[in-house]
Amino acid sequence: MANTLQTTSPTYAPKTNKQFGLRLRSRRSSRQLAFYAMISPWLIGFLLLGVIPLIVGLLASFTNYDGLNVDAFKWLGMRNYSRVFQDSEALYAFQRTMLWSALNVPIWLILSFTLALILNQGIRARGFFRTLFYLPSIIPAVGAVWAWRLLLDPNNGVVNAIISIFRPGTAVMWTTDYALQSLTMIAVWQGAGVGMVIFLAGLQGIPRELEEAAFLDGATTLQSFRHITIPLMTPVIFFQLVLAIIGSLQQFALPMLLAGGRMGSVPPRAAYFFVVHVMRQIFTFSRFGYGLALLWMLFVVVVVLTIIVFGSSRFWVHYEVDIAGDK
Amino acid sequence: MAALTPTVRTPQAQRDRTSKRLRTSISYLILYGTALVISVPVIWMILSSLKAEPEFIQYPPIVIPNPVRWDNYFHALTWIPYFKYTWNSTFLATIFSLFTVFTSSMVGFAFARLDAPGKGKLFGIVVSLLMVPGIVTIIPQFVIFAKIGLTNTYWPWFLWGIAASPFHVFLFRQFFTSIPKELEDAAEVDGATPFRIFWQIFLPNAKPALATSFILNFVGVWGDWLAPVIYLDDVKTTLAVKLATPTYVNPGDPSGHILVTLTLAAAVIYTIPPVIMFFIAQRNIMEGVVTTGLK
Numbered sequence: 189m190a191n192t193l194q195t196t197s198p199t200y201a202p203k204t205n206k207q208f209g210l211r212l213r214s215r216r217s218s219r220q221l222a223f224y225a226m227i228s229p230w231l232i233g234f235l236l237l238g239v240i241p242l243i244v245g246l247l248a249s250f251t252n253y254d255g256l257n258v259d260a261f262k263w264l265g266m267r268n269y270s271r272v273f274q275d276s277e278a279l280y281a282f283q284r285t286m287l288w289s290a291l292n293v294p295i296w297l298i299l300s301f302t303l304a305l306i307l308n309q310g311i312r313a314r315g316f317f318r319t320l321f322y323l324p325s326i327i328p329a330v331g332a333v334w335a336w337r338l339l340l341d342p343n344n345g346v347v348n349a350i351i352s353i354f355r356p357g358t359a360v361m362w363t364t365d366y367a368l369q370s371l372t373m374i375a376v377w378q379g380a381g382v383g384m385v386i387f388l389a390g391l392q393g394i395p396r397e398l399e400e401a402a403f404l405d406g407a408t409t410l411q412s413f414r415h416i417t418i419p420l421m422t423p424v425i426f427f428q429l430v431l432a433i434i435g436s437l438q439q440f441a442l443p444m445l446l447a448g449g450r451m452g453s454v455p456p457r458a459a460y461f462f463v464v465h466v467m468r469q470i471f472t473f474s475r476f477g478y479g480l481a482l483l484w485m486l487f488v489v490v491v492v493l494t495i496i497v498f499g500s501s502r503f504w505v506h507y508e509v510d511i512a513g514d515k
Numbered sequence: 516m517a518a519l520t521p522t523v524r525t526p527q528a529q530r531d532r533t534s535k536r537l538r539t540s541i542s543y544l545i546l547y548g549t550a551l552v553i554s555v556p557v558i559w560m561i562l563s564s565l566k567a568e569p570e571f572i573q574y575p576p577i578v579i580p581n582p583v584r585w586d587n588y589f590h591a592l593t594w595i596p597y598f599k600y601t602w603n604s605t606f607l608a609t610i611f612s613l614f615t616v617f618t619s620s621m622v623g624f625a626f627a628r629l630d631a632p633g634k635g636k637l638f639g640i641v642v643s644l645l646m647v648p649g650i651v652t653i654i655p656q657f658v659i660f661a662k663i664g665l666t667n668t669y670w671p672w673f674l675w676g677i678a679a680s681p682f683h684v685f686l687f688r689q690f691f692t693s694i695p696k697e698l699e700d701a702a703e704v705d706g707a708t709p710f711r712i713f714w715q716i717f718l719p720n721a722k723p724a725l726a727t728s729f730i731l732n733f734v735g736v737w738g739d740w741l742a743p744v745i746y747l748d749d750v751k752t753t754l755a756v757k758l759a760t761p762t763y764v765n766p767g768d769p770s771g772h773i774l775v776t777l778t779l780a781a782a783v784i785y786t787i788p789p790v791i792m793f794f795i796a797q798r799n800i801m802e803g804v805v806t807t808g809l810k
Contacts, residue, residue, distance in 0.1 A: 219629055222709035226625035227637065229618040233678020234640070238652055245655030255658070262666030303549060306542045319797060320550055326793040327557070330759045331786040335556035336781060338563055344574040345560060352575070377518060385801045385806035393809075409538075409566055424809055430646060438650040441740055448788065449759025463650055470654060471745075487651045494646065 245318035249480035256474075268481035278482060282489075284368070288461060289436040292372045294446035295426070296432060299376060300383025305417075307384070308391040318388070329378070333445040336374045337363060363446060367459035371442050383428060390424040391417070419506040426505045430497055437490055438463050462486055564779035567669040571776050584776070591780035594763055597754075600783075604737055604753040607672045612732035613675025615683060616725060623678050623687025624713045628699065638688075642679040645807075657745055667748050672736070682807050683728045689806045690724040691717055726796045727803035754785050767797075 237351050249269075252262045288384060307314050324332065331352075339361035351358040362370045382449065402412040440463040443455035451471050455464055463486070469479035501512045563571055564587055566580040591597065626638050650735055694717065702712050718725070736742075743753045763777040793800060 219709055221630035223625045223629035223634065226629070226713070228708065230622040230641075230678050230679040230684060231637070233618075233674070234644070237581045237674065237678050238644070238658060241652045241655035241659055244624035244659060245651065248655065248658065252544070253659075299549075302545065306546055308541065309539075311542065317546055318551065319800070320553055322801060323790070323793070324553060324557075326734060326789050327786050328734075328755060328789060330738065330740055330755050331560070331782045332556070334758070334782050335560040338559055338779075344572055344576055346555075346576055349575045377556070380549075380805060382808075386805055389805040391723055391808060409535075428808065434646060434648055436650045440650065445740065445759050448761065449740065449744070449756065466650075468653075468759075476654075476658065483651050484655060487648060490648050 204340055208345065237424060238301055245480050248477055249484050253477040253480075254474040255476050258438065264477065266498055268478045269485070271478060272482060272485055277460075278462070278465055281460050281462045284458070284460055285437060285439070285462040288368055288371070288459070289433060290440065291368065292375050292436050293429070293432045294324045295372060296376045296379050296383060297429060300380045301387050301421075301425070302386035303384040304391055307388055318381075318385065321384055324378045325379075325382045327378070329441055329445060330449070332374060333442065334379070340370050340373075364456040365458060367443065367446065367456040371439075371459055373444065374442060375436075375439075386428060387421070387424060390421055394420050397494070422505040423507060426497070426501050433493055433497065437486065437493070440464060440467065522539055535585045543572045559566050560583075560779055561783055564776055564783050566776055568774060568776050587776050587780040588784065590761070591784065592778050593776075594777055595757065597781065597784075600752070600754045600757050603747075603751060605744045607669060607743075608733045608736035610669070611676040611736045612729050614673065615678075615680050615732050616728045618677055618679035619683035619728060620687045620718065620721065620725065623689075624691050625709075626684065627691035628712075628717075629709055641681050645685065653745075655739070660746070661781065666746050667751060671742070671746060674761060680732070685733070686728060686803055686806050687721070687724060690721060695721060699764060723799040724803065725798075727799045730792045730796055730800060731803065734792060737789055754781075758782050758785055 221237060250264055250266070251268075252260070252264055307317060311317070327335075341347060342359050342363065343359045345362065348358050348360055351360070360366065398416050398420075399412050402416055407415070439461055442454055443461055443464055444450075445460040446459065447453040447455040451467070454468070455461070461483070466479050466482045466486070469475040471481065541708055562578065562580060565583050565585065566577070566587075567582070567584050570577055570580060626634065626641070648731065657666070657673075660671055665671055698716055698720070699712050708716070737753075738755060740755045740759055741755075744755045744759075747753070747756070758778060758781055761771060761773045763774040763781065764771050
């Protein structure tokens with residue numbers, strides 16, 4: 189793929205005219221130079237703000253670094269890493285994070301896909317619904333969490349008030365005991381519109397003829413959905429799934445905002461996520477080395493999960509090249 | 516046509532029509548249900564921001580505030596140096612967005628329109644960066660910035676801006692790839708440098724992409740709570756942090772009880788700029804999101 193991109197020689201170069209050819213060659217090298225010059229802000233930024241911090245972070249994760257102890261600096265080898273497995277809080281936080289991802293990602297995926305499917309039919313006021321559903325993603329997380337806190341408040345929240353109509357005296361602790369469910373609600377509320385817009389564009393990219401041909405062959409709506417719409421949408425679903433898993437495993441802001449929005453705030457136990465635990469090690473207890481080791485463990489988990497999803501894609505992701513063939 | 520009519524009334528067709536009608540009603544049910552769940556939190560927040568504090572804590576909750584406390588909004592703006600924090604937010608969001616839109620569009624242009632050895636691999640890095648969990652670099656970056664004395668300054672936002680953002684590089688690359696080649700050919704014959712072609716021909720033709728990118732970045736920094744809470748102290752911080760933390764309290768109150776209705780009024784004002792920006796460039800924003808989302 190890369191090769192085809194790189195071979196663009198000027199077709200109008202007359203080979204006989206040496207002088208002209210020379211000028212063209214120098215122009216080409218100056219264009220190459222321009223390429224490197226123009227991508228340099230990103231490349232330098234990538235090295236200085238990406239690669240170097242990663243290396244520094246990796247090195248520090250093998251030490252007892254606490255932010256200040258440059259004189260008493262010690263190389264601990266794998267000790268920070270083996271400590272993770274004795275840290276019951278870390279294991280608990282990891283378990284909560286996995287549970288959160290298992291709850292949040294599928295609900296988000298199914299809801300945004302369903303909304304896209306519905307809007308892809310000839311629905312009245314489609315533009316209005318699309319805009320309305322997208323709107324929460326524009327609202328800053330701080331505002332969104334405030335809005336939901338009002339509804340979910342155990343004492344004077346609207347949700348408990350509504351439930352109390354049927355079961356008087358209900359006082360469910362939504363923001364503490366059920367924080368995981370509440371955060372899922374907030375996250376899906378914020379993210380469904382973005383997913384919907386992306387899936388909708390994907391659906392509109394499906395050639396109409398395919399569905400029409402299926403109907404002429406006597407396929408039912410459900411059959412054409414299962415054998416045409418879903419397969420053709422799998423590349424989009426796949427990409428969104430990968431991004432959603434990666435994003436949800438590093439969730440930090442939502443539980444913190446729910447807990448009071450300070451760096452030292454401690455989220456409720458139900459929403460004690462892995463990155464929350466990491467940040468507490470670093471910013472509350474100054475255990476930089478250990479915190480970074482935790483982060484690298486998370487990184488490994490993210491990479492492994494991504495590889496698993498990529499590996500599984502062989503069995504369910506349908507790439508468009510296949511349409512060109514006869515089956 | 517008339518001959519066909521009786522055949523339409525077969526049991527099969529009947530069933531098809533019923534199932535279609537059922538599907539349509541379920542569709543509308545989901546649509547209106549979602550619309551309700553989407554709008555209730557926002558509406559409730561606005562209503563609550565107009566209540567008096569004692570009315571707000573009443574249970575069961577009162578829907579329509581009576582009397583309507585418009586002065587909550589006045590107090591929200593004057594209780595704390597609201598405009599100072601607004602300025603902090605605006606400054607950071609603008610600086611970051613201007614830089615990152617400029618560099619991302621330039622990098623995107625280079626990937627779309629120029630060729631050089633290694634381009635494919637470099638673009639591969641951009642794409643894979645879309646999938647690197649950012650949290651892994653945030654902490655070591657903070658350690659480094661702290662060591663060179665850039666914490667509690669706005670410098671990190673400048674530097675992050677200059678470094679461009681993979682998502683927006685991707686956005687601009689897609690956009691510039693779709694521009695016809697003839698546009699630059701003429702300029703090239705005139706001997707214009709690639710940078711001039713980018714600056715004088717491509718950028719002026721990229722206004723929708725520029726607006727989308729600027730707004731998405733601006734809204735991102737405006738709403739970001741993590742970076743300011745890590746980097747900035749209480750004076751330099753942004754509205755996002757001020758509104759997330761207990762800011763609106765009675766000076767004489769030892770319990771530090773939050774004045775929720777004032778906070779809500781402040782949060783409503785804080786939410787307005789991103790929403791306005793979204794409505795200005797709505798279609799372009801959604802298209803931009805689609806570009807980065809469909810791959």
